């Protein structure tokens with residue numbers, strides 16, 4: 001104890017300090033640690049392949065769809081909450097991308113080679129585009145669900161408790 005310090009008496013210890021003690025200013029940083037996933041994260045191509053073939057991206061055994069495009073609430077084998085994942089517009093986007101790149105070159109080729117009337121184009125390409133998009137949509141949506149699993153989405157991203165360590 002320094003010589004000029006007053007001895008600590010019980011009454012001095014109980015009196016509050018004159019100014020409130022403020023903690024030092026520091027910026028708050030969110031946690032960048034990976035959140036704990038409720039399922040083991042699958043490999044990239046494995047997750048896409050399993051989802052595209054209507055298999056659970058995580059375990060490869062349960063189903064992804066309960067109807068043409070409706071997701072099961074959870075995998076019946078590993079209970080991964082697949083129904084909470086939100087593929088939203090990603091599947092139609094990729095379907096349009098694929099169908100457009102596969103079918104538009106023949107459209108241009110037929111037009112340039114034969115120059116048929118417009119009703120022939122409509123009668124030929126509209127059913128082809130419809131069939132191609134209908135057949136592609138389900139496997140592509142399954143692959144998007146697999147991608148969401150690979151990226152670590154849980155479906156709880158909209159909940160407010162994103163940063164549980166926030167002071």
Ligand SMILES: [Zn+2]
Pocket residue numbers: 056057058059060061062075076077078079080
């Ligand atoms: Zn599963």
